[in-house]
Amino acid sequence: MSSGTANQRPRTRISAWRPAVAGITEVFHAHFTDHAYPMHTHDTWDLMILDDGCVDFAVDRRRHGAAGSGTVVLLPPGVPHDGRTVNASGFRKRVLYLDAQVLPGRLAGAAVDVPVHADAALHQRLHQLHNALNAAGDAFEAESRLAFVRERLLAHLGASPRARTSGREAGRLAATLRELLDSSLRTGMTLDEAASLLHAHPTHLIRCFRQTYGLPPHTYLTGRRVERARLLLLTGQRPVDVAMAVGFHDQAHLNRHFKRHLGVPPGRYLAGRSHDQRLPGPQRNGATPPRAT
Template sequence: MGGERTDSRITAWRPAVPGIAEVFHAHFLDHAYPAHTHDTWTLMIVDDGSVDFGLDRHRHGVSGTDTAALLLPPGVFHDGRTATPAGFRKRVLYLDRSVLPETLTGTAVDHPVLIDGLLRHRIGQLHDALGNARDVFESESRLAFVRERLNAHLAAARTRRPGREAARLAVALRELLDARVSEGIALHEASALLRSHPTHLIRCFKQTYGLPPHVYLTGLRIDRARRLLLAGGRPADVATEVGFYDQAHLNRHFRRHVGTTPARYAADPQGPQGNPNG
C-alpha cells in the first residue's frame, strides 16, 4: 500500500480525566499500521469506511455501518489498514490499565469486536463530553458506564443495581455536591468517600432525583451564577467563582438553562416589561 496521503487528518489530546491516557481522532484515506503494541487498552469506533486489522494471527474487520466497538488489550501485537479506497474515520480512546483488569486480556483477544449498539452510543457520548475539556465530571460519569459495559462483555462481575440503599447514597452524594459547588468533586473521589462503585452511585442518584449527578451540579452552578450576575458580578468573574472553566463554558450552559447569555441576563435584572427572569 502506498504512503499516507497528505490530506489525512489527525487530532490527539490527553484529557484531564482519570483513566484516559489519550483521545485520538483520525481520518485516513490510505494508511496501514505496522504490527505494534500499546501499553494501554485501545477502544475504537469507526464512523466512516472500514478497517481491517490482525490480532493474534486472526484478521477482523470493523465498519462505520456496524453497531460495534473494537477493544484491543495492552501488550498484544496488532496491525491495521484501510479496507476500502475511501479510507476510514475513527475515534479512539487509549485507556489506562487501571480501567480494565489485565485478567480480561485473553477474552479481549478472543473477542475484540463487540457488537453492541448501546456501548457504541455510550462511547460516542463520551467522546462528545471529552471534546469539551471543561466537563470533566460528565466525562468521568460516561467513562464509568463504558467501563461497566466493557466488563459485562468480557464476562467480568456486573455492578449491582440500585437497591434499598439507593436513597441513602443519593442523599450522601447530593450533600457532597452541595458542599463543593465551585470546586466540584471527582467521581472516583466521591466513590471512595461513599464506598460505592461509580456507576452504582450514579444510578442511585438518578433513581432518587431523576437526573445524573453531573447535570445536578451544573444546575447548582447556574443558580449560583444567576444570583451573582444579578448582584452585579461580571460574567467572566462569575464563571470561575461558581466552578466553570471560563466564561465560554458558563455561556454554553447558561444559554441552555436560561435561554439567554449571562451578559444579557444581567443587563436588565427586572426583565422585559418589569417581569423578572424565570
C-alpha cells in the same frame, strides 16, 4: 479546478489530546484514506469506535475486519496488532487509550478472542463520552460516562457484577452525594473521590442518584452551578469572575451551559436591567423587593 485536483483523495485528518480525566491517557480522532499501521503494541487498552468506512487489522496474528458506523473495537495492552484501510474512501474513527488499570489485565485473553463488538448501546455510550471530552471542563460528566462504558465492556468480557441495594439505601446514598456536590461547587469533586468517600461503586452511585432525583449527578451539578451563577450575576459580578466562583472551567464554559439552561448567554441575560436593579442593598423608599420566581 483542474482534473488532477478534482481526483485527489482527501488528506488524512487527525486530532489528539490528553484530557483531564482519570483513566484516559489520550483521545485520538482520525480520518484515514490510505494508511497502514505497522505491527505494534500499546501500554494501554485501545478502545475504538468506527464512524464510517472499513478497516482490516490483525490481533495476535489473527486477522479481523470492522465495517460501518456503530462498530466498537477493543484491543488489550501489550498485544501486537496492525491496521489498514480497505478501500479508497478509508475510514473515520474515534479512539480512547485507557489506562491499563481501567480494565483487569486478566481479561486480555477475552478481548483478543473477540475484539469487534456490534453493540449499539456501547457505541452510544462512547459517543456521549467523546462529546463530553470535547467539551473542556466537563470532567465529572466524562468520568460518569466512562464508568458506564467500563461496565458495558466488563459485560462483554464476562466480568460484570452489578451492585444492588434497597430503595431506602439508594436514597441515603443519593442524598449524601447531593450534599457532597453542593459543598464542592467551586472546587469540584471527581466521581472516584465521591465513590471512595461513600464506599460505593461509581456506576451504582450514579444509578442511585438518578433513581432518587430523576437525573444523573453531573447534570444536577451543572444545574446547580448555573443557578448559583445566575444569582451572582444579579449582584453585578462579571461573568469571568462568576465562572470561576461557581466552578466552571472558564467563561466560555459558563456561557455554553448558561445559554443551554436559560436560552441566552450571561451578558444578554442582564441586558435591559437597570444598574440599580442589579446592585444588592437597600431599596429606594424602603420598598421590599419582589421575590424572584
